[in-house]
Each structure stands twice: as structure tokens, then as C-alpha cells.
């Protein structure tokens with residue numbers, strides 16, 4: 001048996017939802033000390049007041065004994081008030097502001113249609129050093145779904161970076177080599193988060209032999225050469241890349257239906273799968289940087305003081321059971337290959 005001990009990781013992109021789903025999925029993030037919590041609720045978390053109330057609901061739903069700090073975000077709309085954002089940042093309530101292009105993903109209808117309209121907010125954020133987290137996809141129906149990230153970089157992100165180079169931007173859930181190369185080409189103020197499932201799956205897993213709704217998420221899983229670029233970035237040790245699981249629970253009946261919701265629920269086994277990816281690459285020594293150190297450095301926080309241990313067993317683990325929540329069962333990420341790693345209690 002092999003073991004590896006590392007600084008406790010953080011999840012820099014997590015969906016916790018609300019109500020019964022929140023209560024059900026919160027314990028699944030127990031491997032992580034902190035998480036950036038996404039604001040795409042219905043209605044979205046737009047103001048500092050919304051974020052304070054949502055934070056209180058998360059803390060109230062936290063099980064006894066689970067040490068977990070939710071790092072709050074605000075959902076950027078075309079009527080967001082720069083002063084409200086600045087006050088929320090100054091008080092320490094929010095860690096980032098989230099840009100959803102309107103219509104790009106789950107609950108993004110109140111997002112941004114015209115980036116010109118949010119420039120006053122972005123300028124204020126650049127002044128105070130508050131990061132912008134970005135779902136980087138265009139929604140132009142003419143653009144092929146597999147190209148939407150690359151076209152977003154070209155049409156929106158590159159011009160934004162030229163116009164406002166002081167703005168700190170996290171390109172979240174990077175899924176393409178184009179995204180990786182864009183981050184590598186930036187000298188400063190740009191970083192990228194990577195999910196676990198995009199490191200493991202390519203679009204054949206999604207589509208060959210039958211459609212797999214539990215692998216459907218946005219940005220959509222890409223072809224193998226992109227996956228390989230993501231793995232190289234994650235395991236390469238570059239501090240601009242770090243873990244954001246984008247664990248996105250939807251009840252089973254919202255995934256297994258005629259028009260399935262986008263999102264993969266990876267919170268319960270993200271760290272075991274990540275250990276396996278890094279082991280396969282011969283890069284276990286770089287797992288701690290990716291999962292526990294690069295993210296805090298980018299978000300200007302100290303790494304966690306405690307540690308976790310991952311253990312490898314010869315025999316593979318049983319496939320994960322669905323998580324039962326008050327909002328229905330949620331299927332846990334299972335790429336269908338043997339998993340040998342677990343987090344030691």
C-alpha cells in the first residue's frame with residue numbers, strides 16, 4: 001500500500017445549491033477545508049446582502065464537526081452596483097465575482113449579455129484586486145458547442161485583458177488546449193482552474209456506445225488532445241493552475257431525462273480520482289501544489305494548516321453509491337475504470 005499526505009486541499013469552484021440539496025451535498029465536500037461557492041441559485045446571489053444570507057444558510061446546514069469555510073461569490077449582472085461589490089470585498093464577505101455569459105450554462109439567464117455594460121464593476125474590481133471568475137463560453141448559436149471556449153477567449157477574454165490588464169481573472173473549468181495556452185501566454189493576473197472529470201474524460205466517453213448524461217457538463221468534454229493538455233497543465237507544477245472541481249449536483253431525474261441538466265457531481269471522490277490521475281502521470285509529488293497550494297496563493301490566502309492522507313490499495317474500490325438527499329438521489333462521478341485511491345479517515 002502506498003500513502004501520500006498533503007496539506008488539506010480546497011475546492012476553488014463548487015456548487016452547493018440550496019435547501020434540501022445543500023444539506024444533502026455539503027458533507028460530500030468534507031475533504032476540502034474551503035470552497036469558492038458558485039452563486040447560480042434561482043434567483044442568483046447578486047448582492048452582498050444575498051451573499052451574506054446564503055453564507056448563513058450554508059453554515060446552518062453544515063454538519064457538526066465538519067470544518068468548512070464557504071468563500072462567497074457574487075453573480076455579475078448588467079445592473080450590479082460597483083459600490084456594493086467593493087463593500088462586500090472590503091468586509092471580507094466575498095472572494096470573487098462570477099461572470100456567466102447569459103444563457104451559457106445552468107441558471108445563467110441573469111448573466112451578462114454585453115460586457116461593455118459591466119465595465120464600471122470590472123474597473124472597480126481591478127482597482128481593489130478582486131478576482132473575476134469566468135465561465136468562458138460564447139453563446140452565439142452559430143458557434144459549435146465544442147468551439148465555444150476557444151471563441152470566448154478570442155472574442156471576449158483577450159479583448160477584456162487588453163482593455164483592463166489589471167483585472168485578476170480566473171478562467172474556470174478550462175477544457176481546451178486553447179485555454180491552457182492562453183493562460184500560459186499571460187504574464188500576470190490570469191490563472192485557470194481545472195476539474196477532475198475533464199482530466200479523465202474525453203468526448204468519446206460522453207458519446208460512444210450511448211450517451212452518458214452523467215458525463216454531460218458545460219463546458220462540454222472535449223477531444224483527447226485537449227484532455228492531454230489539461231493533464232499536462234495540472235501535473236506540470238505551474239502555479240497558475242489549480243483544482244476547482246465544479247462539482248455540480250443535479251437530482252437523478254434531472255440528469256436521466258429527455259433534456260438533461262449540465263453538471264457532474266464529483267465532490268465525494270474528487271481527491272481519490274485526482275490522486276489516481278497524478279499517479280498515472282508519475283506526478284504524485286505535484287498533487288499538493290495543484291490541490292492545496294496554488295489556489296490559496298492565487299486567492300491570496302494561507303494554505304490550510306492541517307493535512308489529509310490518501311491511501312492506495314491493490315484492490316479497486318467498489319463503484320460509488322448514489323448520494324441520497326432530501327432533493328432526490330444524486331449520481332456520483334464514476335468514469336467506469338477501477339479506482340484505487342481513497343482518503344484515509
Ligand SMILES: NC(=O)N[C@@H](CC(=O)O)C(=O)O
Nearest residue numbers: 015105106217218248262263
Ligand atoms: N458545469 C456545469 O455543467 N454546470 C454548472 C454550471 C457551470 O459551472 O457552468 C451547474 O450549476 O450545474
Ligand SMILES: [Zn+2]
Nearest residue numbers: 105135218219
Ligand atoms: Zn461554468
Ligand SMILES: [Zn+2]
Nearest residue numbers: 015038246248
Ligand atoms: Zn460550475
